[in-house]
Amino acid sequence: MPKAQRILIYVLRHDLRLADNPVFTTAAKAHDQFTHLIPLFVLNPIQYELSGFLRPSEQSPFPEARSRIGHFWRCGPYRTKFLAESLFDLKKSLQEAGSDLIIRTGETHSVVRSIIDALNREGSEVKAVWVTRDFTAEELDEERRIRKALPSSVSFKVFDDESTLICRKDVPYPISELPDVFTSFKKSVEPLRANARVAIEGIPSIPPLPIGMPPQTAPFLIPGALDDFINALQKPLLEKPDVPLISFPEGTRSAHSFVGGSTAAHERIAHLLSSGAASRYKDTRNGLLGEDFSTKLSAYLAHGCISAAQIHSALKEWEDRNNDGRENKGSAAIRFELLWRDYMRFCLEKYGADFFQLYGFGRKGRKMGGEEWRTPSSADPGAQDAFKRWLTGRTSTGLIDAAQRELLLTGYMSNRARQNTASFLATRLHIDWRLGAEWFESMLVDYDCASNWGNWAHVAGVGNDPRENRMFNPVKQANDYDPEGKYIRTWVEEARGIEDVGCVWQLWKLHGEERKKRGIEDPLVKIEWSTKKRAKTYGRFKNEHRSGGGGGPKRQQ
Numbered sequence: 001m002p003k004a005q006r007i008l009i010y011v012l013r014h015d016l017r018l019a020d021n022p023v024f025t026t027a028a029k030a031h032d033q034f035t036h037l038i039p040l041f042v043l044n045p046i047q048y049e050l051s052g053f054l055r056p057s058e059q060s061p062f063p064e065a066r067s068r069i070g071h072f073w074r075c076g077p078y079r080t081k082f083l084a085e086s087l088f089d090l091k092k093s094l095q096e097a098g099s100d101l102i103i104r105t106g107e108t109h110s111v112v113r114s115i116i117d118a119l120n121r122e123g124s125e126v127k128a129v130w131v132t133r134d135f136t137a138e139e140l141d142e143e144r145r146i147r148k149a150l151p152s153s154v155s156f157k158v159f160d161d162e163s164t165l166i167c168r169k170d171v172p173y174p175i176s177e178l179p180d181v182f183t184s185f186k187k188s189v190e191p192l193r194a195n196a197r198v199a200i201e202g203i204p205s206i207p208p209l210p211i212g213m214p215p216q217t218a219p220f221l222i223p224g225a226l227d228d229f230i231n232a233l234q235k236p237l238l239e240k241p242d243v244p245l246i247s248f249p250e251g252t253r254s255a256h257s258f259v260g261g262s263t264a265a266h267e268r269i270a271h272l273l274s275s276g277a278a279s280r281y282k283d284t285r286n287g288l289l290g291e292d293f294s295t296k297l298s299a300y301l302a303h304g305c306i307s308a309a310q311i312h313s314a315l316k317e318w319e320d321r322n323n324d325g326r327e328n329k330g331s332a333a334i335r336f337e338l339l340w341r342d343y344m345r346f347c348l349e350k351y352g353a354d355f356f357q358l359y360g361f362g363r364k365g366r367k368m369g370g371e372e373w374r375t376p377s378s379a380d381p382g383a384q385d386a387f388k389r390w391l392t393g394r395t396s397t398g399l400i401d402a403a404q405r406e407l408l409l410t411g412y413m414s415n416r417a418r419q420n421t422a423s424f425l426a427t428r429l430h431i432d433w434r435l436g437a438e439w440f441e442s443m444l445v446d447y448d449c450a451s452n453w454g455n456w457a458h459v460a461g462v463g464n465d466p467r468e469n470r471m472f473n474p475v476k477q478a479n480d481y482d483p484e485g486k487y488i489r490t491w492v493e494e495a496r497g498i499e500d501v502g503c504v505w506q507l508w509k510l511h512g513e514e515r516k517k518r519g520i521e522d523p524l525v526k527i528e529w530s531t532k533k534r535a536k537t538y539g540r541f542k543n544e545h546r547s548g549g550g551g552g553p554k555r556q557q
């Protein structure tokens with residue numbers, strides 16, 4: 001019986017969806033070549049800490065999954081949970097379609113090879129292995145290793161990544177000629193509504209799993225229940241947290257309370273459209289508090305629970321039914337932001353390893369303000385202390401502390417907060433920006449290699465942004481985007497009850513005894529902002545929001 005099995009293995013990575021997935025769609029049409037399909041996800045030891053999956057009294061053969069420079073956990077507690085939920089959601093969809101998702105731990109090439117060998121021993125024939133293209137060095141290396149590990153009878157195919165808004169093949173020049181200015185790129189692919197890829201409709205009917213799937217090998221064991229699976233992923237991270245745990249401020253709610261998976265992603269899109277949040281997006285996207293000021297689709301996109309094409313198609317359908325087939329300013333702004341995501345992906349493809357270098361991609365060798373980057377170490381205890389205070393949100397600059405604590409406690413922070421806190425580390429403290437990028441990689445629920453490293457390089461002034469020496473003033477930014485100090489008071493409990501909003505933005509300005517009583521430290525950097533300007537811009541901000549027109553405060557990208 002197994003002799004008749006002609007098997008295809010699909011190694012999933014950041015494409016955890018059944019619908020609008022070119023690999024599943026192609027597999028569904030390839031009946032003549034394959035009788036069976038194995039959808040496989042491998043938790044590899046470079047990106048995921050696997051010791052929580054060990055059988056009792058077993059030792060892990062792998063070193064801890066930590067980042068290169070800062071030695072943070074590569075995938076922290078929020079993303080591991082979101083990933084687990086996304087995997088189990090896909091598993092459920094596949095089971096409903098008569099298949100399943102096979103989850104394994106180990107080095108991807110070895111796992112693939114051991115599955116092939118086990119099935120071959122049973123008389124089945126694995127014919128091919130397919131993956132979706134990725135451009136990070138790690139994923140390219142993974143592809144090379146899989147290719148090398150395959151017996152000559154097994155073919156290997158890499159599918160183009162179609163998770164972007166504008167397909168790579170529709171960019172009107174080779175990616176090596178991608179413009180260094182985002183606006184030029186944008187002009188070359190507009191109009192976005194007409195040029196974006198439309199999602200493939202429906203669920204493909206995919207071939208079943210083969211009989212005789214080998215189990216997970218020792219020393220690891222994969223739990224069958226979601227809670228146990230999450231626990232296995234999180235246990236080592238929670239036992240040895242990178243920074244001391246802090247308590248959740250009373251009465252505060254996470255802006256990112258979403259569970260992983262395609263099902264939740266589509267519910268989120270439906271909510272954004274039916275509640276009007278998508279139409280209001282342009283005016284609210286610079287917000288800091290709450291679930292609906294921005295789409296909160298980033299984590300779903302990063303894991304591939306949805307594609308940008310699915311978001312575009314949902315917006316298009318809404319526009320066709322409700323807006324005479326035209327964009328409104330909200331839907332246009334969402335497409336615009338999704339194009340930033342495309343741009344970062346294409347930049348990663350163009351610049352490769354330079355993306356992760358201290359002196360960045362684009363203008364190599366240029367350093368912010370001409371100063372040397374500082375490395376927190378015993379040789380520079382000042383930088384060490386400053387970095388620790390930045391990590392834990394104790395800089396005494398209100399906006400930075402709120403943002404860093406929100407990240408630490410929820411795995412999310414808004415784009416506005418990300419820009420400010422990244423700029424603070426890189427351009428005020430002059431600390432090696434890659435440490436910040438690694439910290440975000442560990443903590444963000446929506447970590448995406450291209451978007452994270454590209455934006456960090458951009459804000460640190462070593463990307464391909466034509467504007468020189470860009471620096472955010474977090475006090476001015478708090479004045480513009482948190483004029484009443486609500487966001488800061490939400491996350492920084494010691495700022496609650498301070499009446500003067502200026503002292504909420506600049507906590508260190510609070511007077512002697514009061515400051516001591518609240519445990520507020522000396523400022524890491526004294527950032528001033530004139531009260532004269534403050535009164536003026538505060539008035540303008542209030543007016544913009546009262547009128548409801550004219551868009552939100554200007555973006556500083």
Ligand SMILES: Cc1cc2nc3c(=O)[nH]c(=O)nc-3n(C[C@H](O)[C@H](O)[C@H](O)COP(=O)(O)OP(=O)(O)OC[C@H]3O[C@@H](n4cnc5c(N)ncnc54)[C@H](O)[C@@H]3O)c2cc1C
Pocket residue numbers: 285294295296297298299301302334337338339340341342344413414415416418419422440444446447448449451452453455456459
């Ligand atoms: C230092 C720094 C690090 C970042 N790291 C990441 C990251 O790891 N993963 C990530 O998805 N985004 C990252 N961003 C971009 C942006 O902050 C987030 O995409 C956004 O805050 C996510 O919330 P949202 O989905 O509600 O965004 P929305 O405002 O609703 O935007 C819609 C979508 O557009 C895309 N998008 C928006 N802004 C950007 C941008 N500047 N660059 C690329 N794509 C964008 C995202 O896919 C987002 O989901 C980073 C930005 C900065 C400044």
